[in-house]
Amino acid sequence: MLKSEIMQKFVSIVGQNRCKTSKEDLMTYSYDASILEFMPDAILFPISTEEVSQIMALASASNVFVTPRGSASGLGGECLAKKGGIILSFTQMNKILEINTENRYAIVEPGIIISDFQKAVEKVNLFYPPDPGSATVATMGGTVMMNAGGMRGIKYGVTRDYLLGMEIVLPSGEVMKTGTITTKDVTGYDLTRLICGSEGTLAMATKITVRLLPKPKARRTLLAIYDNIDDAGKTVAQIVAAGIIPATMELMDKTVIKAVEEAFHIGLPLDAAALLLIDVDGDADTVEKQSPLVADFCKGQGARNVRTSSSEEENVQLWTARRAAFGCIARLRPTCLIEDATVPVSHLVAAIKKVIEISDRNRVQVAVLAHAGDGNLHPLMLCDQRDKEEMVRVEKAMDEFVAYAMTIGGTLSGEHGIGINKAKYLPQQLSATSLRMQRALKKVFDPQGILNPGSFLEVCPQ
Amino acid sequence: MIPKILQEEVYNCIKCGICMNACPIYKQLNVEGASPRGKVQLIKKIQEGSFEATEGFRNLLYTCLLCETCTVNCPSGVRIDRLLKYMRADIVDEFGLPWQKKLFFNLMSSDRLLPFCMFWGRALGNPLLSLLPKNGKAGTIPYSKLPRLNSRTLLSQYPEIIPADKSQGRVLYFPGCATNYLFENVGHSVIKILKRMRIEVIIPKDQKCCGLPIFMSGARKMAIGNIMKNIGVFNRYGHVDAIIVDCATCGAAFKEEYVHILEEMGEDTEAAQKLHNKVMDISQYLTRVNLKKYLHHIKAHVTYHDPCHLVRSQKIKEEPRALLKQIPGLEFTEMAGADVCCGGGGTFQLDHPEISEGITRNKVQAIKETKANIVASGCPGCRLQINGNLGNEKIQVVHPIELLAKAME
Numbered sequence: 001m002l003k004s005e006i007m008q009k010f011v012s013i014v015g016q017n018r019c020k021t022s023k024e025d026l027m028t029y030s031y032d033a034s035i036l037e038f039m040p041d042a043i044l045f046p047i048s049t050e051e052v053s054q055i056m057a058l059a060s061a062s063n064v065f066v067t068p069r070g071s072a073s074g075l076g077g078e079c080l081a082k083k084g085g086i087i088l089s090f091t092q093m094n095k096i097l098e099i100n101t102e103n104r105y106a107i108v109e110p111g112i113i114i115s116d117f118q119k120a121v122e123k124v125n126l127f128y129p130p131d132p133g134s135a136t137v138a139t140m141g142g143t144v145m146m147n148a149g150g151m152r153g154i155k156y157g158v159t160r161d162y163l164l165g166m167e168i169v170l171p172s173g174e175v176m177k178t179g180t181i182t183t184k185d186v187t188g189y190d191l192t193r194l195i196c197g198s199e200g201t202l203a204m205a206t207k208i209t210v211r212l213l214p215k216p217k218a219r220r221t222l223l224a225i226y227d228n229i230d231d232a233g234k235t236v237a238q239i240v241a242a243g244i245i246p247a248t249m250e251l252m253d254k255t256v257i258k259a260v261e262e263a264f265h266i267g268l269p270l271d272a273a274a275l276l277l278i279d280v281d282g283d284a285d286t287v288e289k290q291s292p293l294v295a296d297f298c299k300g301q302g303a304r305n306v307r308t309s310s311s312e313e314e315n316v317q318l319w320t321a322r323r324a325a326f327g328c329i330a331r332l333r334p335t336c337l338i339e340d341a342t343v344p345v346s347h348l349v350a351a352i353k354k355v356i357e358i359s360d361r362n363r364v365q366v367a368v369l370a371h372a373g374d375g376n377l378h379p380l381m382l383c384d385q386r387d388k389e390e391m392v393r394v395e396k397a398m399d400e401f402v403a404y405a406m407t408i409g410g411t412l413s414g415e416h417g418i419g420i421n422k423a424k425y426l427p428q429q430l431s432a433t434s435l436r437m438q439r440a441l442k443k444v445f446d447p448q449g450i451l452n453p454g455s456f457l458e459v460c461p462q
Numbered sequence: 463m464i465p466k467i468l469q470e471e472v473y474n475c476i477k478c479g480i481c482m483n484a485c486p487i488y489k490q491l492n493v494e495g496a497s498p499r500g501k502v503q504l505i506k507k508i509q510e511g512s513f514e515a516t517e518g519f520r521n522l523l524y525t526c527l528l529c530e531t532c533t534v535n536c537p538s539g540v541r542i543d544r545l546l547k548y549m550r551a552d553i554v555d556e557f558g559l560p561w562q563k564k565l566f567f568n569l570m571s572s573d574r575l576l577p578f579c580m581f582w583g584r585a586l587g588n589p590l591l592s593l594l595p596k597n598g599k600a601g602t603i604p605y606s607k608l609p610r611l612n613s614r615t616l617l618s619q620y621p622e623i624i625p626a627d628k629s630q631g632r633v634l635y636f637p638g639c640a641t642n643y644l645f646e647n648v649g650h651s652v653i654k655i656l657k658r659m660r661i662e663v664i665i666p667k668d669q670k671c672c673g674l675p676i677f678m679s680g681a682r683k684m685a686i687g688n689i690m691k692n693i694g695v696f697n698r699y700g701h702v703d704a705i706i707v708d709c710a711t712c713g714a715a716f717k718e719e720y721v722h723i724l725e726e727m728g729e730d731t732e733a734a735q736k737l738h739n740k741v742m743d744i745s746q747y748l749t750r751v752n753l754k755k756y757l758h759h760i761k762a763h764v765t766y767h768d769p770c771h772l773v774r775s776q777k778i779k780e781e782p783r784a785l786l787k788q789i790p791g792l793e794f795t796e797m798a799g800a801d802v803c804c805g806g807g808g809t810f811q812l813d814h815p816e817i818s819e820g821i822t823r824n825k826v827q828a829i830k831e832t833k834a835n836i837v838a839s840g841c842p843g844c845r846l847q848i849n850g851n852l853g854n855e856k857i858q859v860v861h862p863i864e865l866l867a868k869a870m871e
Contacts, residue, residue: 020493023518024513024516024519028497031477045492134480263537324478326534328538329476331537336476
């Protein structure tokens with residue numbers, strides 16, 4: 001619990017209205033999109049860099065834990081007050097400060113929602129490619145701290161690839177700039193990209209500068225239906241090997257198809273074993289040439305049907321449905337744990353087989369969703385967190401799958417982050433030296449350990 | 463205690479957060495407790511017994527437009543609106559209603575009080591209304607833009623049965639309080655069109671307020687009399703082709719809410735289910751007939767706003783647009799975000815004018831961008847809210863049926 005005189009000082013920074021401490025407030029800031037819950041002692045809503053800086057200065061002077069939070073759509077407890085203390089919610093610091101069309105960059109505050117930002121830049125024919133499934137929920141600040149990936153990763157990369165610079169507030173309260181507004185910049189250590197993906201453990205971003213692309217002139221969505229999930233996986237590997245780079249290649253298995261169709265009624269075939277949702281974008285010419293080529297690859301690998309969307313409206317409908325897949329799954333079982341181990345794309349078919357084999361053996365109901373183009377698997381473990389015995393089996397299946405991904409050169413987490421759920425696996429991928437270096441880095445930024453305490457490095461076995 | 467049929471709902475929320483950016487309130491406040499996800503999680507804690515309905519929770523529960531945007535956007539299919547409506551009823555059972563609402567709802571649910579007040583309201587209220595300070599407001603609506611009461615109630619202006627020559631059909635018409643007391647031209651328009659189509663119209667004299675404003679506030683027990691009375695009235699006339707409503711809210715009450723409320727109160731739902739099957743919005747009913755030959759040219763530019771109670775509660779989206787597009791000469795422009803709540807939410811705009819205002823500002827902006835000089839909407843609440851927030855814009859706010867009737871003149 002926070003001492004009331006310290007609390008008073010925090011209130012004096014943001015005012016009574018932007019400080020919440022009632023039971024219902026604390027409870028609604030105790031969760032994210034995982035099954036974890038931790039109660040904070042207070043929630044503050046800063047609206048300026050100044051306020052964030054003052055809050056941190058006071059927090060370090062009085063040794064108060066602070067955990068930054070965006071929309072809390074994360075899947076591993078990264079933005080939860082794991083050791084209590086203050087939640088710093090950036091949702092009211094959500095303005096677009098500048099969209100520069102001449103130099104193609106934008107500066108935003110951390111609380112803006114990705115899809116709102118994307119709409120704004122698309123109005124002036126620009127394009128911010130990072131496209132996590134949760135784009136209509138997640139904030140720019142949150143996705144920068146998590147280095148979110150998403151569906152367009154195969155062609156456009158991830159959040160880190162668009163980050164030019166930041167204004168950050170250190171745990172001490174000091175304000176610092178990283179990066180620039182130019183696309184090239186090799187001045188000093190690249191702190192921008194170090195902080196990006198740090199899961200909010202090093203510093204907090206108060207301004208974010210991102211690079212933008214010209215908006216692709218055309219796009220087309222292809223929907224390929226398969227009777228065999230292996231064929232879908234093989235198609236992806238072949239397209240990648242052939243040097244074609246679609247904007248997205250999403251794979252859904254029959255369970256996901258069923259849940260999505262139940263929610264959206266968009267005419268997905270319920271008897272299919274899998275489907276691929278592929279976006280081709282670029283100039284009208286390129287799209288015109290590439291989409292039949294991609295369709296041929298699908299058919300050649302045994303797709304029983306390939307449908308090419310006829311309008312942007314249909315594209316949007318299909319992608320809205322894909323975006324909601326995680327939520328749709330809750331129609332089948334109350335709890336869904338989502339894995340995101342990522343494998344080299346040439347191992348995709350084998351990895352999907354392995355997921356199914358491991359789940360069957362542990363009697364865990366699994367649905368497979370994947371950003372297939374970049375080997376980013378999302379096995380969805382369907383369960384009910386109220387059933388303790390089932391949860392043990394689910395955990396065991398996850399352990400086995402992670403161990404498998406390690407043997408084929410994969411990574412623990414492609415885009416969701418480590419949080420506290422996956423921290424126990426860290427030593428399987430990171431050497432003792434690597435972990436020591438990471439801990440040392442944390443110490444440089446946050447010597448008192450007040451920023452986002454209880455995070456992955458602390459939970460990870462020593 | 464939350465009824466059995468709703469108990470599993472809270473566990474289906476996977477907390478993905480898709481409802482948050484869909485929620486007009488959350489978008490204004492950016493505070494988790496005001497979001498649908500936040501409310502569902504608190505209800506879960508109440509259900510599990512680890513949280514009690516604090517005053518703060520009760521406030522959050524009423525910081526909601528009941529626009530149902532969260533429910534239709536929820537990929538997990540959680541019936542969020544039903545949970546919230548039920549919780550309101552639970553809260554009112556335990557803590558009662560604020561006195562202003564109690565007074566108002568007593569009025570709406572009583573048999574004699576309402577006509578009595580309407581009489582004095584007309585005699586004194588209308589003149590008094592013009593004495594109110596010019597810059598004063600009821601919620602977000604300036605006094606000068608509050609509607610005047612009808613000179614006579616609509617029900618008293620027509621016989622119970624309006625027969626039709628060579629009748630092409632037989633319908634029961636439920637004008638609802640707004641048409642009966644405030645917007646009589648909507649009622650005249652409905653009746654005129656039905657007469658022209660040679661449809662026999664029955665207007666039961668003893669119909670009562672649908673009760674929706676009462677039970678949406680949580681006062682289900684107060685509303686049960688209205689519900690039972692209306693169900694009885696509607697079943698009295700033998701076969702009719704449809705029960706016609708001109709108000710999105712009354713339609714939502716008859717088609718959705720009556721069944722849900724009775725179900726949750728453990729009552730028999732058979733009669734309500736029958737009513738559900740018979741009720742049609744006027745726009746729905748009219749798309750079944752060919753009106754073209756009756757319609758004259760109107761030179762105007764219109765846009766259409768989707769009321770929550772039509773587009774989400776009743777899934778009626780295309781029908782009103784189709785009606786408007788049939789009128790020759792009438793230019794139609796779709797506004798951006800036509801199905802986004804206007805921010806009125808019945809009495810919400812009175813309780814939370816500061817939140818309401820921000821939401822309505824976006825709606826008015828979208829209307830202005832169409833350059834239309836008329837905005838049509840089948841909900842009296844939306845029309846009040848939009849009209850009240852148009853400022854000095856010369857934009858007329860009407861029910862689509864009024865334009866249709868005008869085109870038939």
